[in-house]
Amino acid sequence: MTIVPAIDVWKECNMGHKILVVDDDPNVVDYLTTLFEDHGYQTCHAPDAQTGLEMARREKPDLITLDLEMPGEWGPRFYRKMSQDPEIKNTPVIVISGMSGNEYAIGKAVATLTKPFDREQLLKIVRDTLM
Numbered sequence: 001m002t003i004v005p006a007i008d009v010w011k012e013c014n015m016g017h018k019i020l021v022v023d024d025d026p027n028v029v030d031y032l033t034t035l036f037e038d039h040g041y042q043t044c045h046a047p048d049a050q051t052g053l054e055m056a057r058r059e060k061p062d063l064i065t066l067d068l069e070m071p072g073e074w075g076p077r078f079y080r081k082m083s084q085d086p087e088i089k090n091t092p093v094i095v096i097s098g099m100s101g102n103e104y105a106i107g108k109a110v111a112t113l114t115k116p117f118d119r120e121q122l123l124k125i126v127r128d129t130l131m
Contacts, residue, residue, distance in 0.1 A: 020061035021045040022052035024070040049078035056088045068097040079106045092129050
């Protein structure tokens with residue numbers, strides 16, 4: 001009888017779920033993509049809102065994490081444009097930002113976390129959203 005470690009079962013269940021990380025901080029992008037990939041999710045990332053929209057249209061992610069303060073267009077404008085695109089408008093968004101008052105920026109986000117955030121809390125939100 002072969003016993004499969006719980007983490008391998010977790011990863012197997014998450015395979016196929018893709019998360020788009022939209023953030024201009026390479027350290028945050030690296031942290032989030034590593035965290036998600038270590039838990040079996042596929043990832044892609046974009047350093048700004050415009051690239052994020054293009055990636056979302058091309059990659060069709062199951063979930064997007066979104067920073068609010070980025071060069072060029074900022075997070076709420078990204079969300080507004082995303083909401084008007086029939087192909088990606090229903091993609092759930094988790095706001096992850098260091099900006100104060102961030103919980104009011106995107107009212108329809110499934111969650112809003114403030115940097116620094118708790119990794120277990122984020123993983124629970126992701127897991128609950130993608131189930």
